[in-house]
Amino acid sequence: MKRTRTRFGRQTLIASMLLGSLLAAARPHGQRWKPDIPNVWDEAALADWATPLAGLNRRPTHISAKEYYSLRVESLRTYPVYFPGREPSGYWEMLQRIGPKPLIEPKELQTEADWIEAGRRVFDEADHLHLRTFDPSFVAAARSVDTYKQAGVEPLPDGTVFGSRWVPTEHGVALSFGNCNNCHLLYKSDGTRVPGAPSFAETSQTRNPKYRNPTIIPVQFANHVVIGAAPFRMGDEPIGMWLYRAYGVPWRQDDVHERAKAIEKPEYEALVAMIVRGGGVPRWSGSLFYPAKMPDLIGIKDRRYIDHTGTHLHRGIGDLMRYAALISFADAADYGQHHLLGESTRRVQARLSDEALFALALYLYSLEPPPNPNPVDERTGAGQKIFAREGMSQVPHSAAVHQQQADARAGIRCPVGRAGKPGHPPIVGGNGSGACPHDAEGHRLLQGSFAQRRVVPGALPARRIGGEPRRDVRPGPAEGHACAGRLEAARFSDSRDQRS
Numbered sequence: 001m002k003r004t005r006t007r008f009g010r011q012t013l014i015a016s017m018l019l020g021s022l023l024a025a026a027r028p029h030g031q032r033w034k035p036d037i038p039n040v041w042d043e044a045a046l047a048d049w050a051t052p053l054a055g056l057n058r059r060p061t062h063i064s065a066k067e068y069y070s071l072r073v074e075s076l077r078t079y080p081v082y083f084p085g086r087e088p089s090g091y092w093e094m095l096q097r098i099g100p101k102p103l104i105e106p107k108e109l110q111t112e113a114d115w116i117e118a119g120r121r122v123f124d125e126a127d128h129l130h131l132r133t134f135d136p137s138f139v140a141a142a143r144s145v146d147t148y149k150q151a152g153v154e155p156l157p158d159g160t161v162f163g164s165r166w167v168p169t170e171h172g173v174a175l176s177f178g179n180c181n182n183c184h185l186l187y188k189s190d191g192t193r194v195p196g197a198p199s200f201a202e203t204s205q206t207r208n209p210k211y212r213n214p215t216i217i218p219v220q221f222a223n224h225v226v227i228g229a230a231p232f233r234m235g236d237e238p239i240g241m242w243l244y245r246a247y248g249v250p251w252r253q254d255d256v257h258e259r260a261k262a263i264e265k266p267e268y269e270a271l272v273a274m275i276v277r278g279g280g281v282p283r284w285s286g287s288l289f290y291p292a293k294m295p296d297l298i299g300i301k302d303r304r305y306i307d308h309t310g311t312h313l314h315r316g317i318g319d320l321m322r323y324a325a326l327i328s329f330a331d332a333a334d335y336g337q338h339h340l341l342g343e344s345t346r347r348v349q350a351r352l353s354d355e356a357l358f359a360l361a362l363y364l365y366s367l368e369p370p371p372n373p374n375p376v377d378e379r380t381g382a383g384q385k386i387f388a389r390e391g392m393s394q395v396p397h398s399a400a401v402h403q404q405q406a407d408a409r410a411g412i413r414c415p416v417g418r419a420g421k422p423g424h425p426p427i428v429g430g431n432g433s434g435a436c437p438h439d440a441e442g443h444r445l446l447q448g449s450f451a452q453r454r455v456v457p458g459a460l461p462a463r464r465i466g467g468e469p470r471r472d473v474r475p476g477p478a479e480g481h482a483c484a485g486r487l488e489a490a491r492f493s494d495s496r497d498q499r500s
Contacts, residue, residue: 032110032111033109033110033111033112033114033115035112035115035358035362037354037355037358038316038317038318038321038354038358039065039318039354040068040318040321040322040325040354040357041062041063041065041068041069041322041325041330042065042318042322043062043064043065045318045319045322046062046322048313049312049313049319049322050062050311050312050313051305051310051311051312051313053335055249055251055252056251056335056336056338058335058336060332060334060335061332061334061335061336062326062330062332063330063332068325068330068351071329071330071349071350071351072349072350072351073350073351073352073353074129074350074351074352075102075103075104075126075352075353075356076100076101076102076103076167076168076169077100077101077102077103077121077125077168078103078125078126078127078165078166078167078176078178079095079125079165079166079167079168080158080160080161080164080165080166081142081143081160081161081164081165081166081175082155082159082160082161083145083148083155083156083159083160083161084143084144084145084148085145086155086159086160087159092143095166095168095173096168096172096173098168099168099170100168100169100170101168103121103122103125103126103352103356104118104121104122104355104356104359106118106353106355109359112362115358115359115362116359116362116363116366117363118356118359118363119358119359119360119361119362119363119364119366120195120363121359122180122352122356122357122359122360122363123180123181123184123185123195123360123363123364124178124180124181125165125178126178126179126180126352126356126360127165127167127176127177127178127179128176128177128178128179128182128229128328129176129328129329129348129350130223130225130229130231130232130233130348131176131177131216131219131220131223131225131229132167132169132174132175132176133174133175133176133219133222133223134171134172134174134175135175135219135222138175138215138218138219138222139173139175141215141218142161142164142175142215147214147215148161148214150214151212151214152210153210153211153212153213153214154210154211156187156191156211157187157191161213162187162199162211162212162213163177163178163181163182163212163213163216164176164177164178164213164215164216165177165178175215175219177213177216177219177229179229179328180324180360181195181199182199182213182216182229183198183199183281183294184196184197184198184199184294184297185197185199186198186199186201186202187199187211188202189202189210192370194298194370195367196296196297196298196300196364196367197296197297197298198279198293198294198295198296199294200276200277200279200280200281200294201279201294203276203277203278203279217269217272221265224242226242226243226246226282226284227268227272227282228246228281228282228283228284228286230246230283230284230327230331231327231328231329231330231331231347231348232284232331232333232341232345232346232347232348233345233346233348234342234344234345235342235343235344235345235346236344237342237344238261238264239263239264239265239268240260240261240262240263240264241261241342243257243260243261243263243268243288244257244258244260244261245333245340245341245342245345246260246284246285246340247260247285247286247287247288248260248340250338250340251335251336251338256287256289257287257288257289259289260288263288268288271288275288275291278291279293279294280292280293280294281293281294283327284327284331284333285331285333292307292308292309293308294308295307295308297364297367298367298368298369299367299369300314300320300364300365300367301364301365306319306320306323307323312326317358317361317362317365320361320364320365321354321357321358321360321361324352324357324360324361325351325352325357328348328351328352329347329348329350329351329352330347330351331347
């Protein structure tokens with residue numbers, strides 16, 4: 001009898017332990033994931049967020065939290081514009097009757113995966129609020145095959161037009177343009193989609209990309225918006241004054257951007273075309289004459305600065321949310337005593353919700369590089385040896401981060417423009433995510449990278465990352481060629497493992 005009770009007790013204990021384990025394993029799946037969403041426009045976080053401007057030694061001034069949160073929340077779903085002849089049957093009629101729908105619904109998001117998927121929708125569908133247009137001529141142009149034939153534009157593999165969106169609103173269907181994905185969604189020449197990579201990474205100096213948007217620039221001019229979709233509608237001034245307000249550096253003597261005041265539309269369009277063909281972007285507060293490379297967002301979670309030229313700190317997800325808000329609807333264009341906006345310039349009076357920006361940032365953090373298409377061969381092996389010899393084999397991706405830190409500590413920023421100096425791009429990811437030097441050009445790049453003159457005195461010790469004293473070594477042509485091969489082979493796979 002005693003033995004039976006003992007056996008029964010043991011079985012009960014085992015059953016209890018198994019049941020407890022099952023309940024513990026099941027509990028997380030039944031619980032709602034509650035993210036800690038930071039306030040986007042937090043004045044304490046904004047205080048030292050932007051890096052100081054060279055020649056002014058002041059940080060840009062931001063709008064107040066009160067002003068930011070007084071902007072109405074505008075967060076609507078958008079739908080792709082199809083290439084003429086590729087639109088599904090009944091699609092246009094569906095857009096007319098569906099009405100406005102919320103971009104995301106936070107109350108319906110149960111798991112972290114749900115939030116990331118919501119962020120993907122924000123990335124794909126959020127539009128430039130100040131570029132929406134109901135103009136019948138633009139709507140008709142977006143649906144006309146002649147628009148695309150004249151521009152030499154091809155449809156994307158799914159039959160849609162790159163960058164254009166339809167927005168069902170209370171007032172009808174508006175034509176608009178993607179916010180994030182017009183700059184940070186690459187369609188390679190074979191149709192491969194790479195979210196987070198610069199949209200013009202496969203551009204050519206001699207021809208336009210086949211996947212581009214022929215209607216966005218006319219709409220920008222009509223809406224008085226500087227190309228690059230800054231969050232302002234410029235006043236009734238000549239285009240040259242728009243450009244000076246976008247790019248001028250009034251605290252700099254002999255500012256090259258004084259020339260912008262005399263630029264007219266044909267020259268402006270030609271300048272923009274050259275910038276885009278080079279893989280750059282004519283961004284607000286940048287420079288028409290010294291444009292920045294369009295940054296790669298893949299791997300941004302591990303970078304300490306935001307933007308190709310390191311304009312802002314990246315201390316966590318709140319800073320990435322903040323930056324998306326700044327460039328989309330919250331810039332001020334105030335730099336110390338210098339106020340660049342005209343009296344008739346108007347900022348967009350709407351914003352995305354904090355929840356939408358959090359979901360977007362979470363999605364960007366989740367992006368992984370695509371598979372590496374480059375072979376590992378004798379040339380890449382030789383390049384690997386050079387990397388090891390020069391102390392660069394540990395974290396090639398973070399060499400740019402160290403240089404950004406050195407520049408920031410030395411007060412070096414933007415000798416020609418407001419938004420940063422010609423930058424030091426991450427080595428890994430270069431070939432697949434922007435204009436990348438090859439062979440002879442890569443050799444010249446690496447000469448500068450290895451030379452001691454690239455180290456800013458007093459900012460970082462004149463020592464290599466690996467700890468050995470830096471030598472004034474410049475690789476020969478063969479070494480430069482091998483190292484360029486190493487960069488190509490490293491561009492995707494190393495960024496998965498080497499974190500700064």
